[in-house]
Amino acid sequence: MRLTERSWTDVDALDTDLAVVPVGSTEQHGPHAPLGTDTLTARAVADAGADACEHDVVVAPAVPVGVAEEHRQFTGTLWVAPDTLRAYVRDVVTSLAHHGFDRVVLVNGHGGNVDALREVAGTITRHDDAYAVPFTWFESVGADSSEMGHGGPLETSLLLATHPDLLREDRFVEARDGGSEGWGEWTHRVNLAFDSAEFTENGVVGDPTRATDEWGADLLGGAAAALAAVLEAVADRDTRRPDHR
Amino acid sequence: MRLTERSWTDVDALDTDLAVVPVGSTEQHGPHAPLGTDTLTARAVADAGADACEHDVVVAPAVPVGVAEEHRQFTGTLWVAPDTLRAYVRDVVTSLAHHGFDRVVLVNGHGGNVDALREVAGTITRHDDAYAVPFTWFESVGADSSEMGHGGPLETSLLLATHPDLLREDRFVEARDGGSEGWGEWTHRVNLAFDSAEFTENGVVGDPTRATDEWGADLLGGAAAALAAVLEAVADRDTRRPDHR
Amino acid sequence: MRLTERSWTDVDALDTDLAVVPVGSTEQHGPHAPLGTDTLTARAVADAGADACEHDVVVAPAVPVGVAEEHRQFTGTLWVAPDTLRAYVRDVVTSLAHHGFDRVVLVNGHGGNVDALREVAGTITRHDDAYAVPFTWFESVGADSSEMGHGGPLETSLLLATHPDLLREDRFVEARDGGSEGWGEWTHRVNLAFDSAEFTENGVVGDPTRATDEWGADLLGGAAAALAAVLEAVADRDTRRPDHR
Amino acid sequence: MRLTERSWTDVDALDTDLAVVPVGSTEQHGPHAPLGTDTLTARAVADAGADACEHDVVVAPAVPVGVAEEHRQFTGTLWVAPDTLRAYVRDVVTSLAHHGFDRVVLVNGHGGNVDALREVAGTITRHDDAYAVPFTWFESVGADSSEMGHGGPLETSLLLATHPDLLREDRFVEARDGGSEGWGEWTHRVNLAFDSAEFTENGVVGDPTRATDEWGADLLGGAAAALAAVLEAVADRDTRRPDHR
């Protein structure tokens, strides 16, 4: 049940302790994809996963700006400090838990948020009256942050399936040609780059011309199924901290 | 131009220094109105005002959770600490300014955010490389926070005009009957109450049965016109700080 | 009983849970009134209100510097960050409550402190073992921050009644002539100004030549009576937070 | 020139870069001396020292609550966290420096403030546009924090000279008899006690019956002369940080 769209009395009538908080980003995704890509995809996966779950799930509104200073050279990119994102997410989860929705999955759409969300989930789980765990949709379908690219085939496919009107297919070739093949500048498994502008001209990593809406539908379905399964595992889990040895 | 929906190259092509950041809240609005009311209204006014402005205006995504602990006794209400909201908004405005969008109006839909936004706007204007000013839509049409009620005729009218499907008209009478007539518990002009549950049973203040969609359209039009005028005044203003006397 | 002037054993002998904390400011008040105006008036009202109250009331020393960066263009104005004022007041109230003086009225003399004090009072009331509420003397007599002016007839009258030696009556005309009639620069109910130097030449708002000591005595009496009534209401109030609905 | 009592135009007419900020405490001083002792003495020394100085000196209002949690077992003692005091003092000094009063002596009346003031003075001097140095009046006359006692002969004498009406001479014997001879509980030069209630029954350390008003006048004169000399040394000092070696 989406909090934004329902009254407090509707939410009060639920019998669940599960919630999801989509966490996105507003940041460049090349010339062909919208700045809101990561928020749109996080929200789509959160909605679909909550629907697919056998339990009722409270869906919080998406956090729209995340840890994205790495794209600051590209106009329109917004970011907050990692401490700010952690505080915002922690406060949101704490207020969810105040109402009994104290098993929370943070549904993430942006690689730059991964570390901050893992950290704050640990803080919440150990120090607050709630259990929280991050779920990054592209990891759930087998891609990690460095493999997925940026505005590349996976994200572009997912948007083709969910928000085709926000993509500029006429710019896919330009996007690919001005982008890079991989994320970062590596030596001996250390990434020496901190800003994406160090290795991509137009902000793209990967080849969006490979994207298809069928692939996008598959990705969405796969991510939603994974999220539903995670929610069910969270529902069943003993979330208490272990005893001291 | 809505950041969420356009590519960075589209935004980069703009010739403007104006931006709006809608700031909402996810909090109880009685049995008849959605928890997202304040975000929905802030976003509607921000979009309409940006459209009505004679200049290009960058529209940031809405900040969906604000200072709403005052409603914490009602299920589904989310809140962040005032410090957290200020940090989040400051970081967002700072990143807008980094791209040259350094005259920013914070379009607010929630009375509980008013003080925090005025404070952070002052901090930004005095200490960062940007000018920011808050605009609370219901103040712009002549109602202050204490007059407007909560889930009352003004907010309900505005939603009738913009999101009628999210209202439960069948609950308007119940909403009115379980609500209170005024905000707070006052003695000698001091409000002794801190939580809305101290003075309203179901969270409502004011009479939503008085709401009409025509009134809502008028409110939206008036607020949008006011916002456009404020944006134009901001565009023309000398935003430098005065010299020491 | 003024803490500053009595021994701990004297205070320990009291049977009360009521306290007041005067909160002032050190900031320009035009050429005719002292920089300490807001502290002097807050302290005068706090003392008079405590005396007028039917219960014993502990009177803390006045916090002498507040949120006054808005006057920083005028020599001698001191200010602390809003976070600093909140921390200072919160710590003071917490230590009062440690001794059982856990119902506290923050007696405020400065418009710029209003928002910060309301916020910290809410934080204390919800999260600490105390109840706190702000009382701004000029609001209690029917003037809000924007109506009262600055160094204008109300403040000047009050000082005529309490500290006439600190006023320069020979400068009242000059003060009026170099001042402004209203506070701020407004468009569509939005104040675009952040610093008083944007709209007043000498820092004055309002006409101090209208001030009289009789008016000042009336103001002090009215504010003291209001404060005493608020203290009595606070003494009787159920300050526990309401149950979750 | 005392800021509290003069208009901004008066202060603006000064030709000086020197200021003093009295920093006191509101804390138990036994059954015979007022809780405000440390603020009263700091203010008295600051005023006298500023008067004795050959230069004009801006006198800020006294900071009335300091680092005094060590006395929290005694009713009426107020305290702020060390971080809060540092923030408050730093903000005050920064605003003084904003007007050109950027050589500041922190005139301290309380042993518990010594460490926090030395730290914040270093921070200001190295990182802000000001030079600040703490001056603790009883150190200036040859007594350090542990020697001076608490409510003992030095403080009591000073108050006899400045505020005899606030002392209860009829309780001097009781004060001495219920107090301790020394500060702390020491083993191998380590003080194992953190709270004064660990070693004094009524909060007193030292023998107030030894106090005389003549001694107090001498102490005040000596402290004022020392402060004036320090101010003159500060006026003449090259306060720039040394070059890197």
Add this chain to the structure above:
Amino acid sequence: MRLTERSWTDVDALDTDLAVVPVGSTEQHGPHAPLGTDTLTARAVADAGADACEHDVVVAPAVPVGVAEEHRQFTGTLWVAPDTLRAYVRDVVTSLAHHGFDRVVLVNGHGGNVDALREVAGTITRHDDAYAVPFTWFESVGADSSEMGHGGPLETSLLLATHPDLLREDRFVEARDGGSEGWGEWTHRVNLAFDSAEFTENGVVGDPTRATDEWGADLLGGAAAALAAVLEAVADRDTRRPDHR
């Protein structure tokens, strides 16, 4: 050149801008390996890598406690909050850069530090006058945090090569038998566990009986060579941030 062991004049005579800061942890490593394992290995790799580098390299003392709350159920584990580690490392790097050693590699020995170090390195590189990048020794030889185990064959081998006297070989079998095979409790690529005590009885992950000192020597040599290469790449890199696009 190790800072700890040389005078400031010796360090001053160097002609380099390169430094390494070893960052370790004090945390359980099973019954067979010391709590200091991660500090010892980080220091060993840092020393060897600095020696292998063709440039002079300043070697800071090792930060001995890191982000290790995940092991808090095991006696002797120490940890600091992630914010604390970031502040500590940032301050250390800032002071190195103050002397001109402004290209800094953070040599890390603990998986739990990886995210915090990447974050603080980004903060330093973007906002301070220095460039910093983390290097985690076991990643440099091809193992990521989840593969490496904990007190498993890689760490145990490295200690066999560097500190054999601190290992208890007589407990290797016990260590393996009471440990787990993998790190975490995973569902759909999400690790639902936050504390190691959720999945390992004695704190071990992996099989230390497989460890050999030859393997350890190879690991140390490989890590040192990788670090030397990274240092040389850092020395040659243009570390300025890219221009805005």
Add this chain to the structure above:
Amino acid sequence: MRLTERSWTDVDALDTDLAVVPVGSTEQHGPHAPLGTDTLTARAVADAGADACEHDVVVAPAVPVGVAEEHRQFTGTLWVAPDTLRAYVRDVVTSLAHHGFDRVVLVNGHGGNVDALREVAGTITRHDDAYAVPFTWFESVGADSSEMGHGGPLETSLLLATHPDLLREDRFVEARDGGSEGWGEWTHRVNLAFDSAEFTENGVVGDPTRATDEWGADLLGGAAAALAAVLEAVADRDTRRPDHR
């Protein structure tokens, strides 16, 4: 028992609540003594004192960088902000206490740490589930921070006894000749200097040519005996806070 060198199971077998945390500094000590002097001496005293104590004592790894910005003009000096040191030490002590080692002595080797450690020890003792007290080795043998000098006869003697290989005896004369006789620049018992470079050319205070290894051995023995005695007093002490009076 040194945590760094033993397994968690070894530490778990102890029956004690005593721990020591050495706190050092990495800072200039003249041309003749290593930058690590204060860490080396703190660790040496901590080890010797723990050994001399009749109880088991857990020895944490040394905190290697402290509050030393006062030496920042000398190459190689590292420092953290006082807030950072306090946070680091507090987190370390809190994690020790989590395992039952909740009576902790902070063994300090650096004058610049004294104030910060006393403050954080008070915070821990009053607000956390632990008792902590600082022990500065040179105070324990009768020298306070200002008397001891810097790189002078006491420190140099101690290093002669413990780490003679890290001293450059051939530079002792040069060290003395380029140093100063006393610490600071004093007027009326106020130290107007904040950086050591304001009063010493090469960083030395005092005469290292007076140092002998016999004196060093005596100092170490004396400090170790004092620390052992303090630990025993801490073990026996009622560390609960006193009741409110």
